Amino acid sequence: MAAFLTQAGTLKARFPTKKTKDDAAHLMPQIEALMDRVFLARQKLLSLDASERTVVLHQFAQRFTQAYIRAKQRRGWLDFDDLIQKARQLLSDDRVAAWVLYRLDGGIDHILVDEAQDTSPTQWDVIRRLAEEFSSGEGARADVTRTIFVVGDKKQSIYSFQGADPREFDRMQREFGTKLGEAGQSLRDETLDYSFRSSPAILRLVDEVFKEAGHAGFDGGQHLAFNTDLPGRVDLWPLVPKPEKEDEQEWFDPLDRRSPEHQFRVLAKQVATQIKRMIDDPVLIPDKAGSRPVQPRDFLILVQRRGGIFPDIIRACKEMELPIAGADRLKVGAEIAVRDLGALL
Incomplete structure (x- = not known):
């Protein structure tokens, strides 16, 4: 299975090699059919694994909820x-x-x-x-x-x-x-149809995404921009794939530090590079007086959660000397310096 599939589970585009394909052209139909069967079998194995994990989780939840109810009763507690x-x-x-x-x-x-x-x-x-x-x-x-x-x-x-x-x-x-x-x-x-914070370009994209999403419970309401003349642009970047194999780290590197090839590090660097490029080669944005060059304070980077790519973006911006607010919430006990002090004590 590993010979045919990447770590992400997709078929390897470069297997077999070009020379092998030329030398064994008569076998390629059988090889490609086998690759497709392996791919489909992996999907079924993943589904089976997920169902087995779900059964175990439900069995655990049944025991846990009963213990949780008894614990509340002993203490006379009520949750939300x-x-x-x-x-x-x-x-x-x-x-x-x-x-x-x-x-x-x-x-x-x-x-x-x-x-x-x-x-x-x-x-x-x-x-x-x-x-x-x-x-x-x-x-x-x-x-x-x-x-x-x-x-x-x-x-x-x-x-x-x-x-x-x-x-x-x-x-x-x-x-x-x-x-x-x-x-x-x-x-x-x-209904409040007007948006006071988005430009028409962004609202049009949202409408296009959900145009056929009636099953999601949206009634197809319109989105109108209050600031009709506000310019906007939406760039869709290609997905950064997960590397098949990352370079081995030095023995002295922290275990929780991602390698430069990690998809989060690559995407964070792309974001920071784009911001620095827009500042160094000034991009003009609307202002009360007409227009002005973009400044670091004009950028807002939204992420789904504080984990994931969040620390990599902060690190990438700092490496390019871009002023960034940084994390507004820290797990003090997880910081290396605090852990070192705890170990020393």
Whole structure:
């Protein structure tokens, strides 16, 4: 398998060598068919390995959750999920729900649901039960108009975060609209189509990416740039592949330092080089007075997480003498100097 595939699992483009292909041209159809079979077999092996790991993980989770529940009971503790479940039970229990809702009805005038795209079905159930009296037409105080305000953006949903389901956003909107309509009230559906931070070029790219993504829960809303004349450009760089084999490091090099051939180091250097090139050969950007050369403070590098390529970008920028803010959060105990002091003590 290693003869046919790279470490990333793709077929080797240079196997066999050109000379071998010429000398054994009559065997190439069989060799290529064998390579395809090996590639497909690797995919099945990976799937089997993933399924076996998933089974083990579920078996562990079953034991762990039971131990976790017992530990909370011994200490009399409740976690965040427990609070939501208890609130839901309290509002669903026929023996006490009516009394609880009656008491709350006299003290709640307004419900605000922020980041509603990340609200789970269980949380929505609590909100729905709290708002039942809002749409009943009458309440504890007839002279007070109770309101509910829900704000959310499905594009920003952290899917599955605490059980988040963006589809519940639409379902609850329809449900509130129906109930309010029955009570002679109206549900106002307002959308904010304008973006105040992006240029038209970037928004057009976003629309193109999600144009056929109806299955993702997006309703195809339009994106409009508030600053219509703001210039913009999107460059798509080729993916930096993982090296098949990295050069061996010296014995005195730190074990956690990546080699110069590592994909993170290569990409970080490309980013830093591009920034320095734009500063040294000045690129003009819009300014209140018209335009001005780009400066280091104009660059914002976004990463998915603090790990991964994050430290490599900081290192690459510093090597090119580019001013950079650096990490705003450090694991003090993981720093080499701190670990050395700990070992000495």
